[in-house]
Amino acid sequence: MIQPIEGAHSTTFSSDRDPEDLLPARMINELVYCPRLFYLMHVEGQFAESIDTIDGGIVHRRVDNGTGGLAPAEPCATQSFIPSADEDPAVIVPEATKPKKRRKSKHVQAATLFGDDDDDGSEAGEQEACEQQSDQDSDASEEAEDLPKTIHARSVTLSSESLGVIAKLDLAEATGSVVTPVDYKRGRPKRMADGTLAAWDPERVQIALQVLVLRDNGYQSDEGVLYFNETRQRVRVGVDEELLDLTRSAIAAARQHRESGQIPPPLVSSPKCPRCSLVGICLPEETRRLANIQQPPAAVRPLITARDERRPVYFNTQGMWIGKKDDLLQAKVEGKVVQEIRFNDINQINLFGNIQLSTQAIQTALGRDVPIGYFTQKGYYYGVSGGLGVKNILVRRQQFRLADDSEFCLDIARALVHGKIRNQRTLLMRNHREPDATSLRDLKRYAARALTADSLASLLGIEGIAARIYFGDFAGMLKVDCGVSTGGEGYVTAEKRPAFHFRSRNRRPPRDPVNAMLSLAYSLLTKDCLVAATIVGLDPHLGFYHQVKPGKPALALDLMEPFRPLIADSVVLSAINTKMVTADHFICAGKSVVMSDAGRKHFLLAYEKRMDSLVTHPLFDYRVSYRRLLEIQTRLLARRLSGEIEEYPVFQTR
Amino acid sequence: MRRIYLITYDVCDAKRLRKIFKCLRGWGDHLQYSVFECQLTDADLLRCKAEMADILHHGEDQVLVIDLGPAASRSATLVQAIGKPYSAMAAPCFVV
Numbered sequence: 001m002i003q004p005i006e007g008a009h010s011t012t013f014s015s016d017r018d019p020e021d022l023l024p025a026r027m028i029n030e031l032v033y034c035p036r037l038f039y040l041m042h043v044e045g046q047f048a049e050s051i052d053t054i055d056g057g058i059v060h061r062r063v064d065n066g067t068g069g070l071a072p073a074e075p076c077a078t079q080s081f082i083p084s085a086d087e088d089p090a091v092i093v094p095e096a097t098k099p100k101k102r103r104k105s106k107h108v109q110a111a112t113l114f115g116d117d118d119d120d121g122s123e124a125g126e127q128e129a130c131e132q133q134s135d136q137d138s139d140a141s142e143e144a145e146d147l148p149k150t151i152h153a154r155s156v157t158l159s160s161e162s163l164g165v166i167a168k169l170d171l172a173e174a175t176g177s178v179v180t181p182v183d184y185k186r187g188r189p190k191r192m193a194d195g196t197l198a199a200w201d202p203e204r205v206q207i208a209l210q211v212l213v214l215r216d217n218g219y220q221s222d223e224g225v226l227y228f229n230e231t232r233q234r235v236r237v238g239v240d241e242e243l244l245d246l247t248r249s250a251i252a253a254a255r256q257h258r259e260s261g262q263i264p265p266p267l268v269s270s271p272k273c274p275r276c277s278l279v280g281i282c283l284p285e286e287t288r289r290l291a292n293i294q295q296p297p298a299a300v301r302p303l304i305t306a307r308d309e310r311r312p313v314y315f316n317t318q319g320m321w322i323g324k325k326d327d328l329l330q331a332k333v334e335g336k337v338v339q340e341i342r343f344n345d346i347n348q349i350n351l352f353g354n355i356q357l358s359t360q361a362i363q364t365a366l367g368r369d370v371p372i373g374y375f376t377q378k379g380y381y382y383g384v385s386g387g388l389g390v391k392n393i394l395v396r397r398q399q400f401r402l403a404d405d406s407e408f409c410l411d412i413a414r415a416l417v418h419g420k421i422r423n424q425r426t427l428l429m430r431n432h433r434e435p436d437a438t439s440l441r442d443l444k445r446y447a448a449r450a451l452t453a454d455s456l457a458s459l460l461g462i463e464g465i466a467a468r469i470y471f472g473d474f475a476g477m478l479k480v481d482c483g484v485s486t487g488g489e490g491y492v493t494a495e496k497r498p499a500f501h502f503r504s505r506n507r508r509p510p511r512d513p514v515n516a517m518l519s520l521a522y523s524l525l526t527k528d529c530l531v532a533a534t535i536v537g538l539d540p541h542l543g544f545y546h547q548v549k550p551g552k553p554a555l556a557l558d559l560m561e562p563f564r565p566l567i568a569d570s571v572v573l574s575a576i577n578t579k580m581v582t583a584d585h586f587i588c589a590g591k592s593v594v595m596s597d598a599g600r601k602h603f604l605l606a607y608e609k610r611m612d613s614l615v616t617h618p619l620f621d622y623r624v625s626y627r628r629l630l631e632i633q634t635r636l637l638a639r640r641l642s643g644e645i646e647e648y649p650v651f652q653t654r
Numbered sequence: 655m656r657r658i659y660l661i662t663y664d665v666c667d668a669k670r671l672r673k674i675f676k677c678l679r680g681w682g683d684h685l686q687y688s689v690f691e692c693q694l695t696d697a698d699l700l701r702c703k704a705e706m707a708d709i710l711h712h713g714e715d716q717v718l719v720i721d722l723g724p725a726a727s728r729s730a731t732l733v734q735a736i737g738k739p740y741s742a743m744a745a746p747c748f749v750v
Contacts, residue, residue, distance in 0.1 A: 051697045058704045309656055309695050313748035320750070327680030331750045339750045342680055344698060346748070601749045608747035 022159055023254055025167035025209040028247070031254045032202040033272065035264035039257055040278050044392045046537075050277030056186040059229045060170065150175045160216035165251065167206075167213045171227075179219040181210035188230045197235045199226050201246065207237040208247040261394065263644060265291075269301075279303045283635055286620055290636070290645040302622035304632070306614060310347035314604045315355045316597055318377065324361040346370060348531065352600070353377030371534070373527045378509075378594050381523040383551075384530055392537030398641045399555075403542050410459075412558070412640075412648055413545035414451050417463050419562035419650030421447035424470040426653055427565045431477040431573055439473050442466075456545065467505070470565075475502045478514070479577045500576050500583070509592030514572065516586065516593045517603060521568035522560075524607050528627065529556035529563070532634040538641075559634055562650050567610055567626055575606040618654050656693045658722040658732070661702075663688050665715040673709045674717070677702075685740075691733075693725045 031038035040046045151174045159166040171182040183206060189197040199207070207224035214221040226235045237243075257264060266284030267273060273284050285300040313329070315322060321332045329341045329349070349365055350373040351357060357372065362385075365372055371386035402408045425443040429435050446466040453459040478500050502514040510516040530553045533540040543554025545561070560568075575581040585599025595603060614623040617632070624632065633651050640648040661678060665671040678684070681702045682692025694702060699719070706717055722732060725744075733740055 049697065051700060054697050054700050058700065061704075305655075311745075311747045313750070315750050317750060326676055339748075341748050341750075342682075344680055604747060604749050605745060608745075612746040 022164055022166040023251065025165055025206050025213070028165070028209055028250050028254055029202040029206040031257070032205045032246075032250050034267055034270070034276070035253065035257055036266055036282055036284075037276060037278055038254060039263050040282055043258055043261070044263075044394055044537075046278065046281050046391055048277050048281055050275070052186065052275060053277050059184055059186045158213045158217050160213045162216060163209070163212060163251065164255075165209055165213060167210045169210055169214075172214075173225075174219075177220050179214050179221045181207060181214060181221070181224040182234075183207060183210065183224065183226050185226055185228050186230060187228060189226065189228045189233055189235045197233060199235050199237050204237050204243055205247045205250050208239050208243045209251075211239045212244075212247070263642065274301070274303050280305070280631075281635065283632070283639070286632070286636070287639060287644060289619065290639070290647070290649060300620040300622065302620075304622075304624065304628065306623055306628065307612065307625045308347055308627050310345055311612075312348035312350060312608060313341055313346050314350045314352065314601075315357075316352045316600055316604070318354050318597075321356045321358075322361055323358040324364055329361055343368060343370070348373060350375065350527070352379065371531050373531075375523060375527075379520040379523050379600065381526050384527060384534070386531070386534055391535065392638070395537050395638045395641055396539055398643075399538055399542060402641055403544060409544040410453075410456060412637075413456055413459055414453055415648055415650045416545055416558060416561045417450040417453075417459050417466075418447050419652050420463070420564060421450060421466045421470075422652050423562055423565045424466065424569075427569060427573075428470065428473055428477065431570075432473060433476050433479065435476075436473055439469050442469050459545070471502075471505045474505075474514075474569075477573050478502060480579065509594075511591050511593060513581075513583070513586045513593055513595075514576070516595055517572045517575065517581065518568065520595065520600070520603060521571050521607060522564065524604075525560050525563060525568045526553060526556050528611070528630055529553075529560040529634075532556075532630040533559060535631060536634045536638050538634065538638060559630070559637070562652065563626075563630065566615075566651075566653055567607075571603075571607045571610045574610070575603055578606075580606050615653065618652060619649055656695050656725040657699075658725050658728060659692045659694055659699065660685075660720040660722055661690045661692055661717065662720070663706075663715070663717045665710065667711065667714070670709055670711060670715060674706060674715075677705050677709060 027042045153172045156169040156172050169181045170184045173180045192198050211221045223238045323330050327343050331339045352375045371384050373384045374382035446462050450462050506515050507519050510519045530540045533555050540553045540556045543558040546554035546557045580602045585596050611627045612625050616623050639645045678690045682690040685691050
């Protein structure tokens with residue numbers, strides 16, 4: 001699938017291999033760990049951080065520091081190993097500079113002080129070893145026996161044309177003519193039955209690649225070392241024929257996966273999955289359950305964190321100015337700071353109306369993948385700016401291909417409308433004071449009919465009729481103020497404020513408070529679906545059910561159909577029924593009704609409370625928040641597009 | 655899952671003190687002099703500690719990280735104040 005791109009390159013660089021085409025050794029490591037992980041990360045270009053990747057980054061700070069991958073000068077013979085200017089040859093640190101060096105070392109190394117409470121004491125005593133402390137502490141005695149000087153080079157990048165591999169050596173130890181690559185790992189080594197330490201296969205393969213690349217560049221190298229930061233132990237990895245075979249087949253497999261464009265299946269109930277940083281993207285067990293392959297898992301392990309730990313922020317005060325100070329968003333009104341919000345706490349910034357956001361704040365937000373949503377003062381949705389970029393171009397290409405397939409579009413659309421009507425019915429059953437049997441029966445009938453609709457047009461008709469039935473009964477779910485409004489006359493309070501009387505859905509502009517709230521809720525939900533689509537890598541503007549119209553986020557609208565009753569309508573009901581929003585919160589302007597600033601604030605809280613509340617997924621039986629659910633459902637749609645699963649499971653609450 | 659951490663610091667040098675203060679402002683609420691209350695995920699805690707470790711002088715300064723348990727099941731009496739009021743706000747989003 002990547003063939004054409006490679007072809008294009010090979011015409012330009014006909015003689016040489018395209019540098020892009022070199023496989024990094026780290027990628028091969030991931031392939032041995034899990035082929036699907038390799039595919040997601042290096043073919044689709046997806047990445048997610050987990051505690052392990054962050055820890056790994058911290059462990060690598062020292063080795064990655066400074067040199068920026070400068071390879072040592074051209075090796076003239078197997079003998080010389082010339083460290084480049086900014087390398088860190090520990091052994092030849094002049095005495096005079098030692099104190100300064102030591103402090104630097106302490107600053108960086110100290111990250112680990114928190115991690116290990118067991119050997120802090122001994123470490124502190126060993127400060128003399130300063131520079132070499134981390135690299136060599138565990139076998140200092142062994143190093144001492146080596147008579148020739150050991151020269152160290154950090155962060156050395158070498159490539160091998162014949163293997164088609166590029167490797168970054170965290171640390172290269174050169175003793176005489178022999179170079180030993182040392183790779184830093186955050187975790188702990190594998191402990192064999194006899195108590196000796198060993199390395200895991202992915203790391204062994206990575207070391208083997210480093211050794212091979214060194215040899216290809218004219219160095220002598222027979223073994224490598226893995227340094228495990230958690231236990232501060234070194235494990236030697238000898239490169240034997242068996243390991244070389246494993247390595248060669250891994251390189252071949254990597255090339256094959258890259259060229260096939262076919263995502264490898266997920267691992268089967270693997271103990272690797274729970275700690276994998278991409279588990280939320282890969283959805284291993286969910287995919288296996290839906291893909292109808294052999295031995296689907298009996299129960300889907302809840303591997304995904306149930307909630308998004310970060311929260312959205314809404315700026316709603318007109319004339320506000322928002323800047324950035326350190327790691328904070330600083331909201332000012334008339335020059336006075338009214339609130340500071342940490343960037344670390346937020347996952348979205350939303351602006352209603354005339355609010356200025358500084359370029360610095362925008363840049364920081366986009367750099368952190370925090371999208372910025374724009375709404376008018378009344379709450380109409382404008383759009384989202386995001387540094388989210390295109391996450392997965394392959395699925396997007398598939399989306400564009402399938403959007404032309406009318407049979408496919410109809411298939412997805414049927415399922416969406418069916419799901420929406422079923423969810424509307426469920427909401428009526430749950431919340432109506434006296435659910436009307438006829439309405440429920442009709443909704444059920446139309447839901448079934450949606451599944452057999454023969455065109456998008458007839459589907460629209462079915463959706464319309466169902467909506468009329470549903471909104472006809474909607475007033476029965478409002479349990480405040482409207483007890484007397486069955487006669488049809490609007491209930492108006494003494495101060496001539498509109499109250500919660502609902503007769504039918506109207507919009508542009510909404511003409512009563514309930515409709516105003518519904519409109520705002522749909523605006524917010526559109527924004528969240530659009531963000532979900534973008535995170536997954538889909539184009540939010542090309543839908544399957546909603547028709548393409550410039551500026552219309554058709555896919556986001558598709559995705560939100562089944563969630564309209566469950567999230568938006570439900571928020572409106574709970575905001576009214578729990579009196580979070582009251583009649584005082586609305587302003588009449590001619591025929592239209594808008595929410596006041598205070599009202600919108602309460603409503604936004606109600607909306608986010610709903611998004612944060614946990615719901616049981618009917619297929620996987622675990623509980624996730626609605627916000628997380630939107631993402632999971634969107635990822636499943638992407639799986640449907642890539643052909644990995646046969647049917648898009650529209651979310652239906654039980 | 656976020657947990658609540660009380661982070662206190664004792665830093666001997668004015669420059670480093672300011673840096674630590676600035677760093678912690680990005681992670682939690684400033685409760686008192688040299689005391690922050692932070693609600694952090696495991697990953698946040700790791701990052702926060704790494705940031706502080708880069709600033710501190712490990713022979714002279716000290717930071718204590720005190721784990722007060724999961725934020726979700728926070729009890730109302732976890733922190734009690736005498737004197738000026740203390741309030742722990744927990745809202746599903748920020749509205750300004």
